[in-house]
Structures are given as C-alpha cells and as structure tokens.
Amino acid sequence: MSDETPSQFTPRVFSGIKPSGGLTLGNYLGAIKRFVDWQEAGTHETIYCVVDLHAITVWQDPAELHAATREVAAGFIASGIDPTKSVLFNQSQVSAHAELGWIFSCVARVGWMNRMTQFKDKAGANAEKVSLGLYAYPALMASDILLYHATHVPVGEDQKQHVELTRDIAQKFNHDYKVDFFPETRPVIEGPATRVMNLRDGTKKMSKSGESDMERINMTDDADTIAKKFKKAKTDPEPLPETMEGLEGRPEARNLVDIYAGLSGMTDEQVIAEYAGAGWGRFKPALADLAVEKLAPISTEMARLMDDPAEIDRILAHGAEQAREIANPILKRTYEIVGLVGS
Numbered sequence: 101m102s103d104e105t106p107s108q109f110t111p112r113v114f115s116g117i118k119p120s121g122g123l124t125l126g127n128y129l130g131a132i133k134r135f136v137d138w139q140e141a142g143t144h145e146t147i148y149c150v151v152d153l154h155a156i157t158v159w160q161d162p163a164e165l166h167a168a169t170r171e172v173a174a175g176f177i178a179s180g181i182d183p184t185k186s187v188l189f190n191q192s193q194v195s196a197h198a199e200l201g202w203i204f205s206c207v208a209r210v211g212w213m214n215r216m217t218q219f220k221d222k223a224g225a226n227a228e229k230v231s232l233g234l235y236a237y238p239a240l241m242a243s244d245i246l247l248y249h250a251t252h253v254p255v256g257e258d259q260k261q262h263v264e265l266t267r268d269i270a271q272k273f274n275h276d277y278k279v280d281f282f283p284e285t286r287p288v289i290e291g292p293a294t295r296v297m298n299l300r301d302g303t304k305k306m307s308k309s310g311e312s313d314m315e316r317i318n319m320t321d322d323a324d325t326i327a328k329k330f331k332k333a334k335t336d337p338e339p340l341p342e343t344m345e346g347l348e349g350r351p352e353a354r355n356l357v358d359i360y361a362g363l364s365g366m367t368d369e370q371v372i373a374e375y376a377g378a379g380w381g382r383f384k385p386a387l388a389d390l391a392v393e394k395l396a397p398i399s400t401e402m403a404r405l406m407d408d409p410a411e412i413d414r415i416l417a418h419g420a421e422q423a424r425e426i427a428n429p430i431l432k433r434t435y436e437i438v439g440l441v442g443s
Contacts, residue, residue, distance in 0.1 A: 123319040128175075148186055152192050153198065174401075204239040218262070242269045254290075293361060300315045335352050357371050
C-alpha cells in the first residue's frame with residue numbers, strides 16, 4: 101500500500117459497493133477484504149459506503165433495495181470492517197453526494213462520458229432507452245470520492261477507468277477555478293484475485309446476475325454449498341503447471357489459483373510452487389476447505405446481523421453522521437469556489 105499523498109491532503113481511503121443482487125466472492129476478494137487490510141494498516145482514514153444511489157440507475161424494487169443495502173452493510177461488518185475504526189454508511193443518507201455530483205456533472209465533458217466502457221457494456225444496443233443516471237453516474241462516483249478528499253481508492257480493474265475520470269474532473273475543477281482544492285485520487289489495484297471469474301466460464305467475471313447459482317460463491321452461502329460449488333467448478337484435464345506461464349490459455353485454472361491465493365494471502369507464484377503437478381482431485385478439495393474456513397464464518401455472522409436490522413440501521417446512521425462531518429465543510433467550500441451564494 102503506497103503512502104504517497106500530496107502533503108496538503110489527509111491520507112484517506114474511500115470506496116463503496118452497490119447494493120444490487122447480493123454479494124459474491126468477487127466482492128469479497130476484489131474489494132471488501134482489501135478494505136479491511138487498509139483499515140487494519142492504520143496509515144489512512146478509511147471511509148466505506150453502500151452506494152445505494154448508484155443502484156437506482158437501473159430499476160430496483162424498493163423492498164429489495166432496502167434489504168440489499170442492509171445485506172451489503174452486514175457483509176462489510178462480518179468481513180471485518182469495524183465501525184469504530186472506519187466510517188461506514190449508505191450514500192443516500194449524506195445528501196452532499198448528490199449535490200456535489202451535480203456540480204461535477206457540470207465540470208465533466210460529454211466526450212469523457214462517451215468513453216466510459218462500462219456504460220457501453222451495460223447499455224448495449226438499448227443506449228437510447230437507459231436512464232440518464234446510468235450515463236452520468238461516473239460524475240456521482242467522482243463526487244463520492246472527492247467529497248472526502250480521498251487520496252486512494254481500492255477498486256477492481258473494471259472500476260479503474262472511473263477513478264481516472266475522477267482525477268480528470270478534479271484536475272479540470274482545480275484548473276477552471278484556479279485552486280488546488282481537490283486531490284488527484286489514485287486507484288489502487290493490488291494483490292491476487294482483483295477480478296474473480298465465473299466458476300463455469302473463466303472468461304467471464306463472476307456476477308450477481310449470472311444464470312446459474314453454481315457460477316458464483318455468494319457471501320451468504322453456507323459451508324456445504326461453498327464446498328460443493330468449488331468441487332464442481334469447471335476445470336481442464338491438465339494438472340497444475342510448475343510456473344505461472346503454464347496457466348496461459350487456461351482461464352478456469354488461472355481463476356481457481358487466483359482465488360486460492362486471494363483467500364490464503366499467498367501469491368499466485370507461491371500457490372503454483374506448492375501445488376505444481378497436482379491434479380484437480382487434490383487441488384479443488386484443498387481450495388474448498390480453505391474457502392469454507394475463510395468464508396463460512398462470514399456468512400454465519402451476516403445471517404446474525406441481518407436478523408437484527410435495527411442494529412445495522414443504527415451503525416449506518418452513526419456512520420452517516422461521521423461522514424457528514426467530513427463532507428459538509430468540503431461541499432460548503434466547493435460552493436464558495438464555484439460562486440454559489442450561501443447563508
């Protein structure tokens with residue numbers, strides 16, 4: 101983890117997860133586990149958010165969104181996010197996100213939005229029919245980050261472009277208003293399994309919306325289900341190679357090695373060194389046992405937390421108060437810089 105931060109900005113980490121469709125192993129290894137690592141490192145303030153305003157860029161059933169927001173919060177806490185060490189809240193409770201998002205919508209250029217590959221992927225051939233929010237939400241994501249003057253954003257590879265857009269917005273704002281107010285935030289993409297793939301097709305990302313539940317590990321899966329899914333995961337006939345180069349062209353094999361590395365804290369190279377020449381009859385049961393050891397306690401604690409929604413709501417409300425204490429002065433100063441009259 102890099103400590104390189106411009107001297108005028110507090111070293112601060114911000115990241116969030118969208119509450120839609122349930123949490124998967126991809127969310128855990130690609131995001132939440134690394135959020136916990138940043139928290140425990142103690143070198144930066146850590147702010148984590150359930151980005152529920154992002155979820156409504158596509159239609160959400162209100163009751164399901166309510167439940168999903170609490171589930172993501174439970175996933176954060178069960179995985180090790182400590183509300184006494186990190187700020188944890190849901191985005192919609194801090195109205196400054198939407199307010200700064202509008203200002204950044206006026207700073208960002210249409211050409212920048214047209215280059216966002218995630219919008220193209222999600223909209224597909226129906227771009228004319230999707231919501232304006234889906235098109236413009238990278239400006240809201242920039243506001244999520246810059247509202248706290250966050251210097252580092254741990255993200256998966258698929259979000260790197262959005263954090264780079266955040267940097268562009270910060271640079272343009274600072275240039276246009278002749279200030280040095282917003283930091284140039286760094287995306288942090290590190291460690292194994294930053295992009296966890298489908299257990300049935302190693303060329304596709306593990307998704308909450310995949311057709312079969314066997315494609316993914318849900319963070320709510322119990323021990324037996326976790327073990328079953330890994331033992332039935334698609335592989336190829338070849339044993340594990342002696343070097344990483346031997347995994348080229350073997351996406352399912354590479355994915356399982358990445359997952360083992362992410363869960364164990366080992367590097368991919370260390371996993372290969374330990375299991376070189378091993379067949380899947382040895383490796384998959386070892387991976388299943390490791391996954392059960394690491395993930396089953398999380399799913400158990402999530403279930404306990406979700407049985408007490410009032411406690412989750414209390415934690416989110418307290419986190420929102422903390423977030424507003426940081427965000428509101430930054431928003432107020434932004435308004436002053438832009439020239440908006442305030443009381």
